[in-house]
Amino acid sequence: MGLFDRLKKGLQRTKELLQTDIRDLFKSGELLTEEKLEQFYSKLILTDMGVPAAREIVDEVREKHFGRTVVIDEIWATVKARLKILLKGSENTLWDVENFLSPLAMAPTGPTVILVAGVNGVGKTTSIAKLANLLHKAGRKVVLAAGDTFRAAAVEQLTMWSKRIGCDIVTKPSGSDPAAVAYAGCARALETGADVVVIDTAGRLQTQQNLMKQLEKIRRVIGDKIPGAPHEVLLVLDATTGQNGVSQAQKFSESVACTGLVLAKLDGTAKGGVVVAIRQQMNLPVKYVGLGEQIDDMEVFNPDNFVEALFAG
Numbered sequence: 001m002g003l004f005d006r007l008k009k010g011l012q013r014t015k016e017l018l019q020t021d022i023r024d025l026f027k028s029g030e031l032l033t034e035e036k037l038e039q040f041y042s043k044l045i046l047t048d049m050g051v052p053a054a055r056e057i058v059d060e061v062r063e064k065h066f067g068r069t070v071v072i073d074e075i076w077a078t079v080k081a082r083l084k085i086l087l088k089g090s091e092n093t094l095w096d097v098e099n100f101l102s103p104l105a106m107a108p109t110g111p112t113v114i115l116v117a118g119v120n121g122v123g124k125t126t127s128i129a130k131l132a133n134l135l136h137k138a139g140r141k142v143v144l145a146a147g148d149t150f151r152a153a154a155v156e157q158l159t160m161w162s163k164r165i166g167c168d169i170v171t172k173p174s175g176s177d178p179a180a181v182a183y184a185g186c187a188r189a190l191e192t193g194a195d196v197v198v199i200d201t202a203g204r205l206q207t208q209q210n211l212m213k214q215l216e217k218i219r220r221v222i223g224d225k226i227p228g229a230p231h232e233v234l235l236v237l238d239a240t241t242g243q244n245g246v247s248q249a250q251k252f253s254e255s256v257a258c259t260g261l262v263l264a265k266l267d268g269t270a271k272g273g274v275v276v277a278i279r280q281q282m283n284l285p286v287k288y289v290g291l292g293e294q295i296d297d298m299e300v301f302n303p304d305n306f307v308e309a310l311f312a313g
């Protein structure tokens with residue numbers, strides 16, 4: 001399956017909500033009334049795109065089509081164009097979907113260090129495996145650092161992935177200092193001439209100050225070992241939590257200085273519109289989206305591609 005078809009499949013639940021319900025609203029080429037617009041608004045809100053974005057879309061549809069007989073394709077064209085603008089944000093960044101490395105800030109020389117953080121169970125470890133696999137397939141030599149020394153099975157989970165990918169991994173016994181694991185991962189990469197170190201961390205809430213301090217320590221320690229590291233601090237969000245996850249993430253990213261987002265579990269939700277809310281409410285780009293539990297189920301996020309997949313038949 002090509003990348004675009006995979007994305008379409010992953011977005012299936014959001015697509016159904018948008019396409020079935022909204023198509024029904026406009027099915028027989030009806031007069032666009034204020035009542036219709038309100039119904040349309042309610043459907044958009046169900047995707048979790050957020051009030052400002054839904055309002056903006058409805059306003060534009062009103063402006064263009066009000067009081068006329070409209071067919072669904074006209075509505076879609078307006079919605080798609082507006083969504084693309086909303087998703088691009090002011091930086092207008094368009095990562096290359098064919099180039100998995102394009103969203104990453106790579107170190108000019110020596111190993112690139114990617115630190116991955118987020119609240120419990122959002123999909124950090126799985127996303128790390130997916131990313132490591134993409135890097136490995138792109139010919140980069142990867143070292144994983146099993147920095148979640150808190151949850152008993154976490155090291156095992158990452159070790160299993162490393163075997164499947166065929167990449168190196170650094171582990172320490174349960175209860176070890178995660179900063180020591182991160183440091184050892186960087187040391188290993190320097191020794192072996194690896195290109196990328198990806199560091200897993202235990203799930204934590206932005207309100208757990210001791211754990212947030214622990215992340216700062218990890219940052220400091222890897223920066224001491226490899227100047228300029230971490231080059232990326234990816235915050236993983238769970239798309240199924242929709243809007244609720246966004247405010248949590250805002251606080252998280254402020255205290256850890258994240259450089260980008262991975263939006264996991266988009267396949268498990270009809271609230272894929274949350275990507276729009278994230279773009280509007282957070283000062284961070286979505287770099288990758290998770291589309292399933294398997295190792296290949298991750299793609300570079302590209303607004304144009306995303307919107308096209310959302311509305312493709």
Ligand SMILES: Nc1nc2c(ncn2[C@@H]2O[C@H](COP(=O)(O)OP(=O)(O)OP(=O)(O)O)[C@@H](O)[C@H]2O)c(=O)[nH]1
Nearest residue numbers: 120121122123124125126203264265290291292293
């Ligand atoms: N459907 C789907 N499931 C996912 C995706 N990413 C992760 N999962 C599942 O979500 C669950 C949690 O994933 P993990 O990667 O262990 O999450 P984590 O953030 O590392 O969890 P903790 O380390 O316990 O904080 C697992 O069952 C994964 O298979 C995704 O993109 N889609």
Ligand SMILES: [Mg+2]
Nearest residue numbers: 124125148154
């Ligand atoms: Mg984990």
